[in-house]
Amino acid sequence: MLSKLTLSLAAFAFASTLSDAQKTPVDAAGHQWWQNAVFYEIYPRSFADSNGDGIGDLNGIDSKLDYLKNLGVDAIWISPCYPSPQVDFGYDVSDYENIDPMYGTFKDFEHLSSDAKKHDIRIIMDFVLNHTSPAHKWFQDSESSRTSAHRDWYIWRDGKAPGIPPNNWVSGFGGSAWQFDPKTNQYYYHYFAVGQPDLNWRNPEVEKAMFDVTRFWYKHGVSGFRLDAVDLLFEDPNLRDNPVLPGKNDFGDPNMENKYNDKLPEVHTELKKLRTVADEHNAVLIGETYTSNRDELKEYYGDHNDEIQLPMDFMFCEVNKLSPPDFRTQIANAESTGGWPVYVISNHDMTRSYNRYGDGAHNDQIAKLMAGMYLTLRGTAIMYYGEELGMENNDPVRKEDVKDPIGIAGWPNEKGRDGERTPMQWNDSPYAGFSPSKPWLPVPASYKTHNVAAESKDPDSVLEFYKHVLALRHHEPALLDGDYVALNQDNANVLSYLRRYKNEAVLVVLNMSATTQPMSFNLAEQGFSAQTAATLLTTLSSPPSRQLSSINMEPFSVYIAKVTR
Numbered sequence: 379m380l381s382k383l384t385l386s387l388a389a390f391a392f393a394s395t396l397s398d399a400q401k402t403p404v405d406a407a408g409h410q411w412w413q414n415a416v417f418y419e420i421y422p423r424s425f426a427d428s429n430g431d432g433i434g435d436l437n438g439i440d441s442k443l444d445y446l447k448n449l450g451v452d453a454i455w456i457s458p459c460y461p462s463p464q465v466d467f468g469y470d471v472s473d474y475e476n477i478d479p480m481y482g483t484f485k486d487f488e489h490l491s492s493d494a495k496k497h498d499i500r501i502i503m504d505f506v507l508n509h510t511s512p513a514h515k516w517f518q519d520s521e522s523s524r525t526s527a528h529r530d531w532y533i534w535r536d537g538k539a540p541g542i543p544p545n546n547w548v549s550g551f552g553g554s555a556w557q558f559d560p561k562t563n564q565y566y567y568h569y570f571a572v573g574q575p576d577l578n579w580r581n582p583e584v585e586k587a588m589f590d591v592t593r594f595w596y597k598h599g600v601s602g603f604r605l606d607a608v609d610l611l612f613e614d615p616n617l618r619d620n621p622v623l624p625g626k627n628d629f630g631d632p633n634m635e636n637k638y639n640d641k642l643p644e645v646h647t648e649l650k651k652l653r654t655v656a657d658e659h660n661a662v663l664i665g666e667t668y669t670s671n672r673d674e675l676k677e678y679y680g681d682h683n684d685e686i687q688l689p690m691d692f693m694f695c696e697v698n699k700l701s702p703p704d705f706r707t708q709i710a711n712a713e714s715t716g717g718w719p720v721y722v723i724s725n726h727d728m729t730r731s732y733n734r735y736g737d738g739a740h741n742d743q744i745a746k747l748m749a750g751m752y753l754t755l756r757g758t759a760i761m762y763y764g765e766e767l768g769m770e771n772n773d774p775v776r777k778e779d780v781k782d783p784i785g786i787a788g789w790p791n792e793k794g795r796d797g798e799r800t801p802m803q804w805n806d807s808p809y810a811g812f813s814p815s816k817p818w819l820p821v822p823a824s825y826k827t828h829n830v831a832a833e834s835k836d837p838d839s840v841l842e843f844y845k846h847v848l849a850l851r852h853h854e855p856a857l858l859d860g861d862y863v864a865l866n867q868d869n870a871n872v873l874s875y876l877r878r879y880k881n882e883a884v885l886v887v888l889n890m891s892a893t894t895q896p897m898s899f900n901l902a903e904q905g906f907s908a909q910t911a912a913t914l915l916t917t918l919s920s921p922p923s924r925q926l927s928s929i930n931m932e933p934f935s936v937y938i939a940k941v942t943r
């Protein structure tokens with residue numbers, strides 16, 4: 379059944395300009411600019427190809443700024459576009475202060491930055507601070523001799539014995555985390571690929587050089603950084619062996635507790651310093667923070683909110699089923715940290731949300747349901763390109779087609795991340811309008827229906843739903859500033875909550891089940907005695923009654939309404 383969108387939105391204007399915001403860190407309502415911004419991750423290889431080589435580029439991104447503005451995006455996070463041998467598709471940087479020719483020139487970056495500013499869209503760069511490429515000049519010098527000026531910029535150690543690495547640490551990309559270099563007869567440490575040697579953050583020269591990199595980009599107009607793999611910045615100085623756990627991982631390596639190379643306390647000391655530099659530029663730090671409990675997440679904000687403003691909450695993201703109780707728990711966790719919550723449902727490292735939550739029969743409804751949830755919660759939202767279309771994973775089926783190094787190392791157990799990195803689907807022409815040539819990764823067949831051109835014409839599309847919910851989010855004070863109040867907490871099928879602000883509130887009701895759920899709300903306890911609500915946005919097939927006491931929620935439906943006292 380086709381759903382109907384009901385939307386009542388007054389025209390609204392976004393008053394602030396970037397230059398104003400740069401001068402004024404806090405807006406009239408007391409917000410930092412990043413609190414109410416919607417962020418959008420762009421994987422530059424796959425967004426838009428302006429020069430027809432099958433790989434996306436900066437001019438391609440530039441040509442889509444109108445689309446992004448119209449969608450409701452306030453800031454783009456561009457995954458690494460620096461010069462790189464592309465061992466890990468840009469997460470192996472050989473020069474932090476330039477653009478890879480594959481993506482354009484530095485001038486193209488400046489052009490993009492100036493056009494983005496005109497669109498009131500900020501740019502966030504991806505800061506790969508844990509490691510460089512071996513092609514970086516620092517590493518080239520480091521490996522040249524044991525006494526080179528940059529030797530101690532990386533982590534070099536003797537083996538335990540001939541042919542035996544310094545300890546038992548395994549790489550996240552499979553195999554030992556140590557690579558032997560016969561030239562100097564020592565091993566270097568790489569948490570990720572061999573082509574990603576870890577920097578030694580205990581060396582003050584490394585710290586200074588990396589802080590200067592952030593200053594360089596601030597000077598060129600960027601508004602912040604997404605901090606790559608920040609959990610892994612420090613290693614135990616004594617390089618103690620990690621405790622081995624039972625079983626093997628997808629690469630066939632022993633399972634391990636990364637006790638001595640993951641989330642060491644020194645990370646927090648470093649983040650405070652990095653934050654001081656960011657604060658000088660009114661910039662935001664977004665963390666790739668893989669926390670396993672609420673306390674770890676809380677720690678990343680800093681004792682005095684003086685570390686990462688926006689640590690991504692992957693515990694929320696990893697609720698891989700439509701489970702109201704599980705989402706409730708994670709939302710409550712995020713709410714309880716005292717920091718500003720950050721919600722993400724997909725990125726370039728995980729299977730697209732369309733596949734993780736979809737049941738195969740109602741995927742479009744479920745995509746709207748997920749958007750109806752995470753874009754109406756209290757906090758900052760970070761979208762992933764194509765999520766707004768209901769783009770799906772297109773995983774490789776043959777090993778020889780795999781591009782991602784972890785898919786190559788881990789096949790067939792680990793198929794890698796190519797599937798979630800396919801070209802953006804702009805229209806139904808060959809290669810989805812991404813490029814006139816064969817793209818670096820194949821588009822899934824669903825591009826024929828799930829593309830920007832087709833969905834823009836269909837009021838019931840996932841894209842139109844995203845536009846509506848993002849517009850509401852920018853416009854409704856309760857969605858910007860309101861408290862989060864959980865409702866009907868025992869309901870296992872329907873997640874509902876109130877965003878309560880002064881004399882008004884927005885009620886969000888999300889049926890996460892495949893059956894119709896009759897719902898009834900009495901909001902007197904929450905300070906709202908009115909019995910009726912005004913619909914803001916819904917996917918219900920017939921206009922819902924205004925009565926809060928009787929809302930019939932169809933399978934996977936969304937109901938968002940305004941209530942007054």
Ligand code: GLC
Pocket residue numbers: 466469470506570606607666726727
């Ligand atoms: C982060 C990135 C991932 C990359 C890794 C190594 O996890 O998101 O794509 O492979 O760091 O840089």
